[in-house]
Amino acid sequence: MTANYDSIAQQYKKSKELPFRLHIEAYTFFNLLGDLNGKSLLDLACGEGFYTRQFKQKGAARVVGVDNSDKMIELARQEEASQPQEIEYIVADVLELGEIGSFDLVVAAYLLNYAQTKEQLLKMCQSIFANLKPGGRFVTLNNNSEQPPASYPITEKYGFIKSVDEPLTEGTPIKYTFKVDGEKFSFDNYYLSQATYESALRSVGFKEVRWQKPIVSPDGVRQEGQEFWQDFLNYAPMVGIECVK
Secondary structure, X not given: OOXXXXXXXXXXXXXXXXXXXXXXXXXXXXXXXXXXXXXXXXXXXXXXXXXXXXHHHOOOOEEEEEEOOHHHHXXXXXXXXXXXXXXXXXXXXXXXXXXXOOEEEEEEEOOHHHOOOHHHHHHHHHHHHHOEXXXXXXXXXXXXXXXXXXXXXXXXXXXXXXXXXXXXXXXXXXXXXXXXXXEEEEEEEEOOOHHHHHHHHHHOOOOEEEEXXXXXXXXXXXXXXXXXXXXXXXXXXXXEEEEEO
């Protein structure tokens, strides 16, 4: 279902140092998450634990990270061993995860965009919903399916571009190519319409589904200037989603 992240784990980890990751991605994510103090949190598609560790640092009481890449979880466990935070990491595919607990928050930095079909998306949403307490929230960052393909090259100055070889229809692969320290690596997401996402999330039982455009941090504006970020904001390649059980 997903790209083979075992082969690009180290490069993907380094891409987290790109300025947009901090000043737009993380800033938007934590703005949606709000106060984590004392919360239990399940981090799906956690990768090497980049955000997982931050959730614990921001006061979450219990944090569990799940990823289907052995190499990513190996990197996460190495960090946990060197700086223990009592985070549990599990190798598992969200499509087959089932119910592993009852959490205040289920979060994901890019998960749903790996669903290639409506059926896969529905299975993901079912796993997410099953692991939330009543009133719990699902907060995620996702590929913005509303971004016009003609604008894909505009994000090159931020360290990545998207590209497609065919018109966008349900399941069309969208290739992400990152350039970090002069090295390029690529992986695929898949196009599903915003209406398909909304339908899947509501059909599993979420009472509220809210969409959040990316926002840039004040530090990012001070460091790079508003003009630098404006293309990202005008042609947003990613979007935040918040759902309430």
